[in-house]
Amino acid sequence: MYRSHVMVCGGTGCTSSGSDKIAEAFENQIRTDGLDQEVRVIRTGCFGLCALGPIVVIYPEGSFYSRVKEEDVAEIVNEHLLKGRPVTRLLYDETVENGQVKSLDDTAFYRKQKRVALRNCGVINPENIEEYIAFDGYAALGKVLTEMTPDEVIQCILDSGLRGRGGGGFPTGLKWKFASGNRGQVKKYVCCNADEGDPGAFMDRSVLEGDPHSVIEAMAIAAYAIGADQGYVYVRAEYPIAVHRLQVAIDQAREYGLLGKNIFDTGFNFDLEIKLGAGAFVCGEETALMTSIEGNRGEPRPRPPFPAVKGLFGKPTILNNVETYANIPQIILKGADWFASMGTEKSKGTKVFALGGKIKNTGLVEVPMGTTLREIIEEIGGGIPNGKKFKAAQTGGPSGGCIPASLIDTPIDYDNLVAIGSMMGSGGLIVMDEDTCMVDIAKFFLEFTVDESCGKCTPCRVGTKRLLELLNKITDGKGTMEDLARIEELADFIKSNSLCGLGQTAPNPVLSTLRYFRDEYIEHIQHKRCPAGVCKALLSYKIDPTKCRGCTLCARTCPAGAISGSVKNPHSIDVLKCVKCGACIEKCKFGAISKG
Incomplete structure (x- = not known):
């Protein structure tokens, strides 16, 4: 038993900012101080607040350290882990109030969130199956195999109202029902779409990095429901952490008898393979994905026939994305009514969004369907930085649309977004301010x-x-x-x-x-004018002679030699020579240069 656990974010975001070195530094310092029998370091999945990485959370206190540097580690170990005094200056500022450390759940970022798909991300070691089992892992699979018929499983998913989280929003239970005929008579497949390719989207990758067993368990449940014995997870090769952790999880599940032959001694057989995608966005489309798994060039096929009738290798196949599967075990364990109690009439449950762009708190958020755009941007996201005004939000990536500021109070669900010319998509949510064209x-x-x-x-x-x-x-x-x-x-x-x-x-x-x-x-x-000052061909740069001090810095910076003037006298820009690079504006200390 360990008295303290040091949870270091091991998601892609924090890893790219050096969290691996932070974890190693903690391990070395803990060993040096003789605490290695009392304190354990765990590399977890994403905590959600990606803007604050590298992130370290210490339990049982739940102290949330943000933007941790290697030189901070010794102080945290000596003060917090040895003396029991959290280093408040290194804690996330919203968790400290009047010198007291408060729960992360009480901060604006987490307060309105409801974590279902992300329930284990940042909580467990994703490479340790026993930690997943400790949090009710594989209990849902055990329940369906020993207590439920395949049709009862499908009915449970239908009653929950779960719709596909990959973009189209098709009812998950209905998709399973279409593929459920002729069980035991026809070869069938279960596939997972982890080919997340929307610009700014990283929800599915984060689930695979932080909780891969939830997807494996859900795919096994789906296989039981439709009568399949083989599954494939199609994941981008550009996601090495997700691929590695998923493979570790698959190997562990096989070792524990949770994949393979005669699972739970019920006679049910199911196994999984990973198929790596080469980064083609079109392979996010279900028929193109299956064509790619088959070893062919990833191109879509006409529908009908739909995959539930003729899919992978010409056999009945169901395909859901990572987030959809991540909800399944909880629906089985807690019941359809529990899941259906969240969200709106036609959009049940929660939705994970990758919040990015011109927003203070970039990262992953999971909120009940029907949460307004204003709540996500102003409360959870912390608003627009630098005093700028909110202009629009892009949902659904290249398949979606832009929601203007006038519709910021729109409750976000499938139907509302379609009605205003956008769509849910996989869950990318890019925020834009007034400087966006x-x-x-x-x-x-x-x-x-x-x-x-x-x-x-x-x-x-x-x-x-x-x-x-x-x-x-x-x-x-x-x-x-x-x-x-x-x-x-x-x-x-x-x-x-x-x-x-x-x-x-x-x-x-x-x-x-x-x-x-x-x-x-x-x-x-x-008017041949870009109001936001973004489109280069429509820009012109001017120097205000009343503000220019003649410091010559802009002239020395200009790569095209377009700025002229003598020392201590106002300068001017030759518009024919100007390449509109903006270097002069960045260098001017007196705000004398403008573009328009």
């Missing part, structure tokens, strides 16, 4: 889609390129009002005629920005 944002997501299109169908392969050309024309100052009509006509055609979800949703960022920020498009076209 919405035409440029639409162009950014469309550039991504053009690059990721597999090219199989003409509407997506050619149509998205033509759409991008029109946006480039506008940001280059060459657009016409007729181009807006062309954009809308082309976007509707692409949506209606593309083969898969990538092309069908590619125009969404363009259409949503046109819907809510049409005035910005008009500014670009009619």
Whole structure:
């Protein structure tokens, strides 16, 4: 028994900022101080507050140390672990009030969260199956195999109201029901989509890094429900920590008899394999993913037939994403009514969002469906930094749309987001402030889609390129009002005629920005001006002679030699030479240079 546990975040975010070295430093210092029999260091998954990494939490007190450096470790060990005095200056400031340390659950970031899919992330060692078992791990699998029929499992998931968390929001239980016929007579497969590729999205990766056994257990439950004996997890090779921990978890589950033959002595057989994806965004589409698992080029197939009828290797197959599976064991253990009690009428349970962009508290948040955008941004996210105003939020990545500030009180669920021209997607939520150009944002997501299109169908392969050309024309100052009509006509055609979800949703960022920020498009076209000062072709730099002190720093910085003037006299910019790099603004100490 250990009296204290030092939990060091081992998610990708904290690892990239040096958490491995922090963990090693703790281990060495604890050994040096003779505490290695009393204190244990554990590398966990993501705690959620990615902006504060590297993160260290010490239990049983629950003291939350943020932005820990190697040189801080000795002080934390000597003061906190030896003398029992938390080092308050190194604690996350919101956990310290009047010199007293309060629970992390009482902070603004965690107060409104409800962790279901993320329940074990940051709590357990993801590479130790016994810790997962200690938190009711594999109890749900034991329950379904010994107490429930396959049809009862499917009915439980149906009653819970769980919908797919990968983007489409299709009822999970209904998908399982479609694939459940002819059990024992036909080979079937269970697949997990961990090919998370949306810009700014890292929810599924974090679940695999912090709680891989929850996905394994859920896939085994799904296999029992439909009558499958083989599963595949399709995960990006760019996620090495997730891949490693998932493989460790699979090996441990086999060793414990929780994967393989005759699980729980019930005669049920199920095993799992990892299939690595090479980073093609289109392989997030279910039929393209299955085509890739089969060893072919990842391209979508026409539907119908749907995968539940003819999927992987031509056999009935169900595919859910990581977050969807992470909910399953808790639904089985706590009941469908428990899960359905959270959320809204048509969107039950919770949703994990990767909160990023112009926001104070970037990271992972899990909130009940129906939580408003304002609550997420202002309360959980801590608001917009540097006194800037909230302008828009992008949900659903390249498949979603931009929600303007006027709709900040919209309750977030599947139907509400679709109604305002966006979508849930996998859960990326990118916040934008007043310095963001919405035409440029639409162009950014469309550039991504053009690059990721597999090219199989003409509407997506050619149509998205033509759409991008029109946006480039506008940001280059060459657009016409007729181009807006062309954009809308082309976007509707692409949506209606593309083969898969990538092309069908590619125009969404363009259409949503046109819907809510049409005035910005008009500014670009009619006045050849970018209101946010982002589009280079429309920018001009000026020096205010009343503010310029003639320090010459801007002239010495300019790479194009576009700034001239003598010492202690106002300078000027030659607009024909200016390359609009912005270096002069960054160097000017007197605020004399502006762009517009």
